[in-house]
Amino acid sequence: MFEPFTDIVPSFFGWLNQGPLTLTIFLHSFIVLPMFWIYKQEKNRLENEK
Amino acid sequence: MASNHLKWESKQLATWYFTFAAIIFGAQLLFGLIAAIQYVMPGFLFEIVDFSIARILHINALVVWMVFAMIGSVYWLLPDETGIETVGIKIGKLLFWVFAAAIVVVVLVYLLVQVGPADETTIWFITEGREYIEAPRWADIGIVVVVLGFIGNLYATGMKGKPTGIVTVLMADMLAFAGIYLAGMFFTDNISVDQFWWWWVIHLWVEATWEVFVGAIAAYGLITMIGAHRKVVEMWLWIEVAMLFGSGILGMGHHYFWIGTPEYWWEIGALFSALEPLPLVAMFIHVLYDWGKQQGAAHQRGEEGSVITNKPAFTWFILQAFGNFLGAGVWGFFHTLPQVNLYTHGTQFTSAHGHLAFFGAYATILIGMMYVAIQGSNGIKVLKHTKSSIAAAWMIAGGVMGMTVALTIAGYVDVIVTRAQMGATWAGYFDGHSGMWMLQGMDWRLIMGVVTFLGFLFLIKDFLSTGKNAVHIR
Amino acid sequence: MANKSVWSDNRFWQRSAAWVTGFAAILLIWLTFDTSGQISMGSDADLKNGVTKRVPGPTVINYKITYEMDTKRGHEVPVIGAKEKFFGRDDYSEKEAGDLLHLGKLGSQAKNCMDCHTLLGNGAYYAPDLTKAWLDPAWESTGSMQAMTGKNTKEEAMAEFLQFPSKYPTHARMMPNLGITAAEAKGLVAFLKHMSSIDTNGFPRNFGKIQGALNGK
Numbered sequence: 168m169f170e171p172f173t174d175i176v177p178s179f180f181g182w183l184n185q186g187p188l189t190l191t192i193f194l195h196s197f198i199v200l201p202m203f204w205i206y207k208q209e210k211n212r213l214e215n216e217k
Numbered sequence: 218m219a220s221n222h223l224k225w226e227s228k229q230l231a232t233w234y235f236t237f238a239a240i241i242f243g244a245q246l247l248f249g250l251i252a253a254i255q256y257v258m259p260g261f262l263f264e265i266v267d268f269s270i271a272r273i274l275h276i277n278a279l280v281v282w283m284v285f286a287m288i289g290s291v292y293w294l295l296p297d298e299t300g301i302e303t304v305g306i307k308i309g310k311l312l313f314w315v316f317a318a319a320i321v322v323v324v325l326v327y328l329l330v331q332v333g334p335a336d337e338t339t340i341w342f343i344t345e346g347r348e349y350i351e352a353p354r355w356a357d358i359g360i361v362v363v364v365l366g367f368i369g370n371l372y373a374t375g376m377k378g379k380p381t382g383i384v385t386v387l388m389a390d391m392l393a394f395a396g397i398y399l400a401g402m403f404f405t406d407n408i409s410v411d412q413f414w415w416w417w418v419i420h421l422w423v424e425a426t427w428e429v430f431v432g433a434i435a436a437y438g439l440i441t442m443i444g445a446h447r448k449v450v451e452m453w454l455w456i457e458v459a460m461l462f463g464s465g466i467l468g469m470g471h472h473y474f475w476i477g478t479p480e481y482w483w484e485i486g487a488l489f490s491a492l493e494p495l496p497l498v499a500m501f502i503h504v505l506y507d508w509g510k511q512q513g514a515a516h517q518r519g520e521e522g523s524v525i526t527n528k529p530a531f532t533w534f535i536l537q538a539f540g541n542f543l544g545a546g547v548w549g550f551f552h553t554l555p556q557v558n559l560y561t562h563g564t565q566f567t568s569a570h571g572h573l574a575f576f577g578a579y580a581t582i583l584i585g586m587m588y589v590a591i592q593g594s595n596g597i598k599v600l601k602h603t604k605s606s607i608a609a610a611w612m613i614a615g616g617v618m619g620m621t622v623a624l625t626i627a628g629y630v631d632v633i634v635t636r637a638q639m640g641a642t643w644a645g646y647f648d649g650h651s652g653m654w655m656l657q658g659m660d661w662r663l664i665m666g667v668v669t670f671l672g673f674l675f676l677i678k679d680f681l682s683t684g685k686n687a688v689h690i691r
Numbered sequence: 692m693a694n695k696s697v698w699s700d701n702r703f704w705q706r707s708a709a710w711v712t713g714f715a716a717i718l719l720i721w722l723t724f725d726t727s728g729q730i731s732m733g734s735d736a737d738l739k740n741g742v743t744k745r746v747p748g749p750t751v752i753n754y755k756i757t758y759e760m761d762t763k764r765g766h767e768v769p770v771i772g773a774k775e776k777f778f779g780r781d782d783y784s785e786k787e788a789g790d791l792l793h794l795g796k797l798g799s800q801a802k803n804c805m806d807c808h809t810l811l812g813n814g815a816y817y818a819p820d821l822t823k824a825w826l827d828p829a830w831e832s833t834g835s836m837q838a839m840t841g842k843n844t845k846e847e848a849m850a851e852f853l854q855f856p857s858k859y860p861t862h863a864r865m866m867p868n869l870g871i872t873a874a875e876a877k878g879l880v881a882f883l884k885h886m887s888s889i890d891t892n893g894f895p896r897n898f899g900k901i902q903g904a905l906n907g908k
């Protein structure tokens with residue numbers, strides 16, 4: 168399941184680089200997903216303000 | 218620029234910065250012309266002002282005039298935003314002279330001394346030899362001190378007065394802008410490490426901090442020139458900050474494909490930088506949409522005529538919306554995937570992108586801010602176009618666009634012949650560079666460069682004369 | 692106002708901007724540590740023990756370097772081979788080689804090489820890329836550049852050219868005389884040789900493999 172490194176030195180980021188897009192999708196998700204949480208908090212705040 | 222109408226000292230100081238910036242802009246274009254002539258006639262000024270020297274002056278002048286105009290823009294808008302006079306204005310004025318004098322010395326040394334022996338004294342006093350940031354180390358340190366003084370003023374004013382969203386963004390952004398410069402100040406024997414940090418300065422400036430800066434300036438311009446609503450404008454500004462930094466910071470990976478850095482940068486660089494055009498589309502829509510909206514609303518109120526209170530400045534802001542999107546967004550995206558960049562890296566195509574992006578994203582809006590200052594300095598309510606301001610906009614924008622097209626065509630030859638076909642050797646390079654499309658591309662770049670320069674002369678004529686022109690509404 | 696949307700709320704975007712910026716910055720710093728480790732220069736011991744480093748140590752100048760296709764990685768990589776003489780010696784110590792490289796790197800900056808050429812593909816586009824210049828066939832014993840300078844080795848030919856470039860024009864576009872001394876030229880050639888040994892993930896592609904494709908009559 169896990170691909171061998173194509174890069175010459177093993178590293179965490181090299182390991183996430185498992186094939187097309189795996190590394191970048193992981194990083195993008197990690198950045199975007201917490202915005203849902205910010206969204207929920209702000210929604211609550213706006214509802215309570217009323 | 219007459220300043221008798223300016224009640225804020227901060228705005229007076231801004232006009233000094235703008236004036237110096239405009240002069241250096243002229244120097245930038247002149248040295249660009251010398252370099253462009255050398256492409257066509259290699260003997261021109263050979264071993265007098267070599268291509269390398271002309272080019273250093275061309276791109277260092279570019280960075281310097283833009284930084285001056287950026288500082289000027291902040292001093293200009295601070296009183297409007299915070300409602301108070303800038304704190305530390307005396308220091309600000311002193312720093313202006315220190316900065317300007319240092320620049321003059323650096324330029325004279327570039328021009329008269331040019332190169333030095335291979336030791337540390339050259340790095341300290343003549344040139345650091347690293348594209349864009351060749352300035353010798355003493356000047357680096359001076360620049361940091363001067364910019365920290367400027368940032369001190371910005372923070373003191375922002376904290377004492379009303380910190381609007383625009384000012385808040387500027388405060389954070391300018392600190393990052395200055396901090397990043399430190400990454401470009403050290404020497405290392407390891408060329409990979411050298412270029413790794415060099416890109417921190419170049420990329421994180423133009424594709425992160427400067428972009429956010431122009432986002433803030435555009436927001437200010439929309440509020441003051443067409444009366445857009447602050448709340449809407451600032452919401453867009455925050456969205457832009459999120460998108461610009463979200464894509465631009467890791468988008469730096471598109472410079473780490475081939476400099477010795479690990480392969481994982483292929484993915485990171487490709488896919489973060491591929492998103493960089495998105496905020497530029499957003500900025501484009503935002504500026505044009507707000508304009509249409511304000512104009513439509515005025516129309517409904519039964520008001521005739523335009524809502525724009527500064528026609529030339531707004532023209533340059535609109536040119537910025539197009540230029541940023543085309544030069545950075547479209548031309549940038551062209552070569553940002555590693556599969557493409559393997560062949561386009563460091564070719565005339567890069568130069569095409571560099572020109573349209575720097576011009577489109579930054580030169581335009583900063584020229585716009587100079588017009589804003591002319592309006593304010595002369596106490597004009599509505600600043601209108603003159604023949605010269607129209608000629609300047611057409612010729613400069615058209616000239617740079619023409620240079621970009623010429624360089625893009627030359628770029629294809631470079632990519633296909635020098636790189637793909639010939640494998641980038643010495644002989645391959647000259648095969649590419651003696652191709653017909655390349656030679657004609659270089660001719661056209663020079664012709665379009667001359668058009669740009671003539672446009673610049675109209676611009677200066679307009680700067681000097683429009684304040685007195687009777688067409689404006691006072 | 693009923694049901695104000697979060698999407699048009701400034702605070703939501705402000706917080707999102709802060710989060711996205713902060714986290715991207717943290718990732719960049721983390722990546723920088725990771726990359727810095729990988730691009731730090733190797734040592735003489737690494738070279739002797741055949742440890743592959745992305746950026747080998749300065750004593751790589753004692754070895755022959757070639758640029759070969761690596762089928763696993765799918766592109767060309769520099770390959771460090773047997774011993775090879777460099778200015779008549781193949782036993783430069785770590786200190787000697789390091790000093791030469793230091794001189795050469797300083798020289799590359801003091802003479803503004805990057806403002807005509809590209810190094811690792813970055814710089815100016817007025818002259819050929821120098822990333823793999825050391826491996827350019829033109830400098831080999833059968834190459835035109837070595838023949839032109841009348842020297843017998845690649846390094847001597849390059850050093851000669853660097854000192855008196857306008858004596859050896861190849862095209863109307865010439866390299867100017869930059870006041871490079873014999874010692875500096877030696878350092879610069881060491882710097883170029885070292886640079887050619889850096890693993891650039893296959894840039895430039897097909898370097899030196901195709902000759903005369905365009906004018907190959």
Ligand code: HEM
Nearest residue numbers: 423471493545549550552553562563567571574575578814
């Ligand atoms: C206003 C924003 C921008 C400016 C002023 C700008 C300017 C430049 C300049 C001057 C260079 C050449 C650097 C050198 O001399 O080596 C460059 C390179 C590059 N830019 Fe931009 N750029 C901008 C935005 C973008 C964007 C949004 C993208 C991608 C979508 C992009 C992609 C690239 C790439 C891939 C390179 C490397 C070219 C090569 O490998 O030779 N740029 N940029």
Ligand code: HEM
Nearest residue numbers: 246249250252253567568571575576580666669815816817
């Ligand atoms: C009179 C008009 C101009 C002429 C003739 C001109 C000419 C040149 C030349 C010959 C180069 C060197 C390219 C190379 O190394 O091959 C250059 C580089 C550059 N110029 Fe201009 N230029 C002009 C205007 C501008 C303007 C208006 C801007 C931006 C506002 C600009 C930004 C740049 C940048 C960023 C580079 C470095 C590009 C890179 O490294 O990729 N130039 N210019």
Ligand SMILES: [Fe+2]
Nearest residue numbers: 420424469471
């Ligand atoms: Fe970039």
